[in-house]
Amino acid sequence: MIVTRGLTKRYGRVLAVDGVDLDVREGDRYGFLGPNGSGKTTMVRLLLGLVYATSGEIEVLGERVPARSRSVLPRIGALVEGPAAYPHLSGRQNLALLDAAGPGGSRRTRKSRIEDALEQVGLSGVDRRPVRTYSLGMRQRLGLAAALLRRPSLLILDEPTNGLDPRGIREIRDLLTGLNEAGTTVFLSSHLLAEVEQLCTRVGIVDRGRLVVQDDLATLRAPTGHVEVATPDAARVVAMLDGRVVDRDGERLVVRHADPAALNAALVAEGIRVSAIGTRRRTLEDVVLEVTGHGSDRVAP
Numbered sequence: 001m002i003v004t005r006g007l008t009k010r011y012g013r014v015l016a017v018d019g020v021d022l023d024v025r026e027g028d029r030y031g032f033l034g035p036n037g038s039g040k041t042t043m044v045r046l047l048l049g050l051v052y053a054t055s056g057e058i059e060v061l062g063e064r065v066p067a068r069s070r071s072v073l074p075r076i077g078a079l080v081e082g083p084a085a086y087p088h089l090s091g092r093q094n095l096a097l098l099d100a101a102g103p104g105g106s107r108r109t110r111k112s113r114i115e116d117a118l119e120q121v122g123l124s125g126v127d128r129r130p131v132r133t134y135s136l137g138m139r140q141r142l143g144l145a146a147a148l149l150r151r152p153s154l155l156i157l158d159e160p161t162n163g164l165d166p167r168g169i170r171e172i173r174d175l176l177t178g179l180n181e182a183g184t185t186v187f188l189s190s191h192l193l194a195e196v197e198q199l200c201t202r203v204g205i206v207d208r209g210r211l212v213v214q215d216d217l218a219t220l221r222a223p224t225g226h227v228e229v230a231t232p233d234a235a236r237v238v239a240m241l242d243g244r245v246v247d248r249d250g251e252r253l254v255v256r257h258a259d260p261a262a263l264n265a266a267l268v269a270e271g272i273r274v275s276a277i278g279t280r281r282r283t284l285e286d287v288v289l290e291v292t293g294h295g296s297d298r299v300a301p
């Protein structure tokens with residue numbers, strides 16, 4: 001769906017995007033994760049043909065960008081920083097203008113497409129209110145509605161939850177998950193670890209313009225060969241397992257063991273009370289720390 005090869009964008013002495021080989025596959029919810037200033041917005045602009053690469057190649061929906069932008073762009077829904085709208089017009093009127101101005105999209109179906117898009121982002125109820133009375137979250141959702149107008153098979157979104165409160169963030173997450181399950185591939189940039197961890201199936205981690213990791217979230221979060229155990233009988237577990245307890249914090253233990261069910265059975269057979277047990281997995285924060293040498297101080301948890 002999106003492939004780049006050696007993609008590089010230089011602004012003077014700053015390498016905003018540095019030799020990136022991106023691979024976004026059909027059906028992905030792809031999170032492009034990196035701290036502020038790491039090149040995410042530049043990447044999104046490159047993909048949309050809004051800025052030209054210094055070197056490298058871009059293919060979106062099987063076509064070269066920017067050479068074939070005119071054919072590619074109408075098939076993409078995009079949201080780039082701070083979606084613009086006429087403040088004195090309603091959301092519906094803004095979408096009608098946008099729809100009429102853009103290429104493609106039949107006039108006959110315009111009204112129903114606008115209604116669908118407003119419905120999808122939860123704005124159909126606000127009806128005739130001018131956009132100037134909208135909250136930041138509502139504006140962001142209107143931007144998303146605009147991205148959905150053409151019922152695109154690919155969404156490219158730059159920090160789509162910027163400025164939203166926790167409830168708004170959850171609504172957008174549910175919306176994007178639903179669209180994805182119905183067949184839309186989603187590419188989004190974010191500096192929020194938790195957002196990417198909760199929403200995405202595939203992750204690219206960018207550090208100072210370079211793509212340092214690109215993999216399925218499930219692979220990145222593979223089991224570590226350790227089991228986490230919570231038990232009021234921690235001291236007995238330490239004695240029983242002799243050397244396999246690698247970490248202890250009060251009632252919480254980390255045990256070198258691959259199978260939580262078997263470990264649970266062994267503990268219970270000894271009369272040890274187990275209040276919680278499960279496989280230990282790496283968090284996305286662990287992965288970010290490993291590959292960049294800096295974690296939550298630069299990428300928000």
Ligand SMILES: Nc1ncnc2c1ncn2[C@@H]1O[C@H](COP(=O)(O)OP(=O)(O)OP(=O)(O)O)[C@@H](O)[C@H]1O
Binds near residue numbers: 015034038039042
């Ligand atoms: N038009 C420009 N002219 C000069 N330098 C630029 C320009 N756009 C971006 N840069 C620089 O390129 C680097 C990457 O910026 P970019 O905005 O792509 O990062 P980002 O990850 O999107 O950050 P943020 O989350 O803060 O938007 C930064 O050092 C930035 O200062």
